[in-house]
Amino acid sequence: MIQQIYPAPLHAYSYELNKDLHFAAAHYVPSDDAGACRNLHGHTYYANITVVGNQLNQSGFLVNFQDIKRLIHKRFDHTLLNDDALFSNEDSFRFPTTEVAARTIWEVIQEYLDGLENQPKCVQVFLRETPTSYVVYRPQQGDFK
Secondary structure (H helix, E strand, O other), rough: OOOOOOOOOOOOOEEEEEEEEEEEEEEEEHHHHHHHHHEEEEEEEEEEEEEEEOOOOOOOOOHHHHHHHHHHOOOOEEEEHHHHHOOOOOOHOOOOOHHHHHHHHHHHEEEEEEEEOOOEEEEEEEEEEEEEEEEEOOOOHOOOO
């Protein structure tokens, strides 16, 4: 992945971990307003996941980088996003747009983090769809357990 500076989320935690990863996936946006994106097409998505916390686990990690990659890459790489149960072709809140994909990645990561003893938080997902287009998703405080 090309070195890139991402927008930095504000937080008061001691540790901040960032994991870059990419995955290739196809999708279509089932809306008449989507124009050409209504047709099946693919992207190589580039993601940056930001996780924060104050306590490290028994291995000295905030969270293992490999776990983050496994959660996202294994699930979404070389898939049709529309076929994943986390997306919908009927509910616009779940259409596989880049905005929804970024939020969905956050949901997958945060659900995993909620099960960890040291309780890290995912505070940002940066998702690049094309060289010129990306989305930043930052959860609101009420989105955490």
